[in-house]
Amino acid sequence: MAVRHRMMVPILAAAMLAAASSASEAQSEFKVGFVLSQIGPLAELAKTYLDGAEVGVAMVNDTGGIGGLKVRLIVCDAQGQEPQAVLCAKKLINDDKVNMMIGATGTPQTMALIPTVESAGVPLFGMGAGRVIWEPVKKWVFKSFPSNDDQIPAELNYAKKKGWNRVALLTDNTSFGKDTVEMTREVVKKNGMELVAEESYAPSDTDITAQVTHVRAANPDVVLNLAGTIPLGILVAKKATQLGMKQPLVQGMNFVVENYPTMVPQAIDQSYFAGSKMMVDLPPSDPLYANITAFRKKYSEMRGASTKPNGNTITVPDILLMVQKVTQGMGAKVLDPEALRTAIESAHDIPELQGIWNLSPTNHGNSFAAGTVVLTNVKGEWKLAQ
């Protein structure tokens, strides 16, 4: 037997050498699985996320990758369906053996992924606005981007500053809308304001006159037009101007995209938006100034000067850059999921693109307040609201 064992050694060594090329190749990458829906109502959003993600990967790889490993993005299309999102998660985890995941598009799909990533033990940055994703804390799941708990306080604090105390809310009846209603009620109460009307509609509605008429009758100082999808937000803005409402219309961050102002030109003068600092020129003293400037440079190098990034473009780059920072010096240890998660949870005062990252084992929902501002659009240019 001993002889056999001794003979095994060179054979094994040879086999390992033969396998070495492929094995080292597998070890030389940090694989990020990206679940997103390229068809369905959130497809346009998914397009922007992906566009930014590609730039983000290039940026991270230019500066040494994650843990010294090149980052590779593996995309899986969930097609707007929950079971398909679960299939994607399983494929990315079992077949592609990803080290980290980002996705899916919207709260329900993200919720559907969670049991899978929790049992597999892979960090997931959940791409939904619903607080259920990170509250209560789930071991492997983190918040990805500014959500209602960042944008609604920003909007209502601004409204309070302006003396607009009678607030009306129009939103949809999806999970996003339910969350919006809860958050608005909370902040209105905290700010000592008054919620005078609260109306909702289905994303498939073709007419929302009744709801807008109701809002008009309540005579608010300010109208929060917080739709989950842009088309319905357009419908609300169009209807409000048609019904002669002159009140300020405050839109959510998802509306801060290049073509929105051109779609409802009649409402743009009275429109305000919660938005990312990405959209405006920052003073060099701003904590996000350096990072945002670097991103803009890389983006225009890759995409040309004519296309403009927005708040959704920077989501994935922001996450990747943060992970790069917190895993610095870990080397190939980033491939160990527990070590990676612990590193992410240790993020402390890290300014990136969407805000400043502060995470802990008991808080997986970062506050992006530092990167969230109120904007207006003047002749196609995004400006800080005065």
Added chain:
Amino acid sequence: MPAQAGLRSLRKLGCERGHDELVARSGRRPRYLRSAELIAMDLTSFAQTAFAGISNGALYALLGLGFSLVIRSTGLINFAQGDLMMVGAILTGALCRFGLPVAVSAPLAIAATTVLSAGFYWFAIRPAGGATMAQVVLLTIGFAICLRGVVTMAWGSDPMMVPSFTGEMPLNVGGVSILPQELWLIGVLVVITLATGFFFRHTVMGLALRAGATNPLGASFVGIDPRVLGLLAFAASGFLGAVAGAVWSPISFAQVDVGLGVALKGFTAAILGGLHSNYGPILGGIVLALIESFSAGYISSAYMDSITFGLMLLVLVLRPQGLLGTALSMTKEERPEEVLSTTARPTGFTNRDIAMVAIIVVVLTGLGLTMNGTWLTSGIFAGIMAIVVMGLVLLTGYGGQLSLGQGAFMMIGAYATGYLTVKLNWPSYAAMLIGVVLAATVAFVLGRLIFVLRGLYLSMASFGLLMISLTFAREWTNITGGPSGLPGIRPLAIGGFVFTSDRANYFLIAAVSLAALIFCLSLARSRLGRALLAIRSNEPAARACGVDVTRHKLRVFAVSAALASIAGSLYGHFLGFVNPLPFGIDATIAQLTALTAGGFLSLSGSYVGSAIVIALPLVITKIAGTTSSQFSAGVQYVAFGLLLIGVVHTQTSGVFVRAGALVRGLVRPGAGAPKIATGKEPT
């Protein structure tokens, strides 16, 4: 009531603070405040809400008219109606973007869509002459998906702005704000209503269409070609859809996803007003939109869908011919089902049944041991779907009833499991049982009310049920967790064994589906199965022979509901999470596709059909490589639509039946061939 009168006058002055003071001074708690506010909704708001109802009603009416024309002349539900509207809107927008004035681009878009729809009838539906109603409905779904795919490929999924015909400046009529485009929409509806009346009363074509709708056989005797009627109806459907799209989209926007939701409303409008009456769909559209507008304005927009679809169910039960339909139209002959082969039906299991089950056991086990990763997970979803499809084979294949609402029963099972196990900590099997009982009861009650009727009525009623269930799943947050869903469902456990791994779940679902298969086979081979087939080929004859038609249909509907509920429970346990979205109309379309692909009378084919539907996106993704662009998403749509059309076309009863016939033909030369021709040997 001085307080209320004072309140009203204060409201009129827009003085909200005073309103509060008044409440305080009158010393009464605002118990009546809500009703006072309702009264205080002044006349202008009322008029504005009413006008919005009418202009939105014009949109529903145009689509409802399209549905009604196709149903009257061909007996089909045209699922592409909404997507034809979308194409009309997108083409108008795209041509305007190209630089053409809207006066040119709208007529061009309408003409193109009309030709497209007529062409689809002529080249895709007409040749599939022997297909059953459900199969042809599948053809229209395939067409709809193709349209969506092509539009996604060409223009992406961003909303597209379409210019108004005559300016955007709203007119002010007595405080009511009216867009010029809304007047266009209403005007177009008036013109089309007048034209429709003239067409049906005074033109040869219109009279022929009515004749064909009342009695196709009789009409064909006097030389009215049903194919010409079909062509005409589909051209009209494309025309009405495109007109609706081109005229309505400037009020909102054109987008690839907009079709289906609006079409469902148009369909409801047609049912409300009367599918078989000339003006019914128009009245139905206006009534529906007014109800929506006022319930959103004065009650709550949250339960708006429940109100409208509840009303639809009520109309179906109390006045099935619709508001304007005459009782006479109910006597209309249904589209004749295919003639079933006349060989005697076997009683009890045949050797072939036993062999088939044995083969399935071997194949399922083999797949379960060899598949990994995505394929294994897909196998689980396919198994869950197969259980639903088996119920549809009994209901649609054997019973001849097309259900569009099995998703509602799946939801009942999934939420019963979710709520009872998560919130009340019940054991899984008890929750599953409650789901089954609940689903079967709902089916029984709905069926009791509906099955006095025939034909499309179950389709409409089950569709209404689905829509109402979706609203409840969304709004009844305490029970269902609302749109965010109900997380935290534990995996199923039997005894001490917990089904956590995919492989364990696969074998669990394989076992349950086999039990369902054996149960369904035994039903199909029993008196019930034979009675259903008799009803399906000739209901009056079956009735005359003493077959209790209603009882048999009820039983099979309840069985299919129970199976869907079990599938829903298993889905909940496997995914660990339930939300309303996956049970919507898309799921219905997937299930019907699986039913068609597997074969309408083939219980074992349920597996094949479901596997095809689940695996297709995966296969296309593998072939297309990365899916990192909208273009490939569009390609995926088109491939799926073409496959659907292809499946219906290449065989009239599914690949599995055909393969079975082929095998039989090899074993016993000559035995297979004629059965393909008659096509309907249950397996």
